Amino acid sequence: MTAVFSILGLAVGIVLGLFFPMYIPPEYTTYVAVALLAALDSLLGALHAQAKQTFQFNIFVTGFFFNMLMAVVLTYFGNLLSLDLYLAAVVVFGTRIFQNIAGLRRILLNWNSKTKKDDV
Amino acid sequence: MQEEKEVSAQAKTTGKKDKHWGGGKASGIAVVTVIFLLIGFGITLQIRSVSQNEAQAQSPEILRAETLQKDVNALQEQNKDLETQLARARADLDEIRHAAGNTDKTAEILRQQLEQTERFAGLTELSGPGVVVTVHDKQNPGADAGVSPEKYMVHEEDLMKIINELRDAGAEAISINGERVVAMSEIRCAGSTVSINNNRYNAPFVITAVGKAEDLNYALTMRKGVVDLLTPYIDVKVQVQTKVTVPAYVGSTDFRVAD
Numbered sequence: 001m002t003a004v005f006s007i008l009g010l011a012v013g014i015v016l017g018l019f020f021p022m023y024i025p026p027e028y029t030t031y032v033a034v035a036l037l038a039a040l041d042s043l044l045g046a047l048h049a050q051a052k053q054t055f056q057f058n059i060f061v062t063g064f065f066f067n068m069l070m071a072v073v074l075t076y077f078g079n080l081l082s083l084d085l086y087l088a089a090v091v092v093f094g095t096r097i098f099q100n101i102a103g104l105r106r107i108l109l110n111w112n113s114k115t116k117k118d119d120v
Numbered sequence: 121m122q123e124e125k126e127v128s129a130q131a132k133t134t135g136k137k138d139k140h141w142g143g144g145k146a147s148g149i150a151v152v153t154v155i156f157l158l159i160g161f162g163i164t165l166q167i168r169s170v171s172q173n174e175a176q177a178q179s180p181e182i183l184r185a186e187t188l189q190k191d192v193n194a195l196q197e198q199n200k201d202l203e204t205q206l207a208r209a210r211a212d213l214d215e216i217r218h219a220a221g222n223t224d225k226t227a228e229i230l231r232q233q234l235e236q237t238e239r240f241a242g243l244t245e246l247s248g249p250g251v252v253v254t255v256h257d258k259q260n261p262g263a264d265a266g267v268s269p270e271k272y273m274v275h276e277e278d279l280m281k282i283i284n285e286l287r288d289a290g291a292e293a294i295s296i297n298g299e300r301v302v303a304m305s306e307i308r309c310a311g312s313t314v315s316i317n318n319n320r321y322n323a324p325f326v327i328t329a330v331g332k333a334e335d336l337n338y339a340l341t342m343r344k345g346v347v348d349l350l351t352p353y354i355d356v357k358v359q360v361q362t363k364v365t366v367p368a369y370v371g372s373t374d375f376r377v378a379d
Binding site for chain 2: 002040
């Protein structure tokens, strides 16, 4: 059920994004990129947690918005200091995305082999 | 996610795994849907914006300067066209006037009066004896040129002083850099340039005046006169000539406000 609505939401979002009449001004694209990275990180974290069966909805939602906000604030602060602080967000979220994917892969592989063993 | 792991693990052990906010499953699905919608929207819009921005990679300042330069060129072209038109119209007018002047005595008198008025107003080219005054920024400025360089540049008031002196000495026609000075001409500071008849000029300035050449020369170069006064700050050179030519005023002569 949730998966169906997720895909539906994603599709509607993509369509809206394709036909949105305005562009993001060049000076704000960094902020959006960092926020998107944070969002993707939260999403993969949630998937990973789901696979481990430790998923908690409120943690996911708060983490999603709070991480996005923090990433943007960090980028803005970096701009004020003329320091590319957004790189910190990029490195942290990037690393965690890989970690989450790795964790997810491991769980899925184990799960597969487990079921096979059960079958046998 | 790190914190998710920890807290969830805790929640698991305390048996509160199904703790949701408010309305339970339906609202949860709604929130997840909105989150996915936001992500899809954000990613597509971001990708579109980035490619759009790269397409207009040229910086806005450069684009703006280019547009302004184009505007200036177009206006200058237009100005030239209009001046040719005006010259043609004036030539036509002259012809008509001559034709009218041939018909009878009254017309002849009127024509003379008109000519006189035009000469007075500066609408005709005039030549005769006179002086040519060349005004430069100071070539060898004083020691304080580094501190206040503007002290050694030609300012509009310097030009006005010279012109006033020429008028006092009986100059009959004056032009600066080919720009006829008429009753309504301004001589005004315009940034690093001087605006005369709404056209802008840089130093050096060449002031041409028709009049009794010796009178004009003496008026300018007498002791404690204008040239003496200005020489510490700018270079002024006065040349007496037996024949100088002052061009006609080429701007608009329309009255837009006066009744």
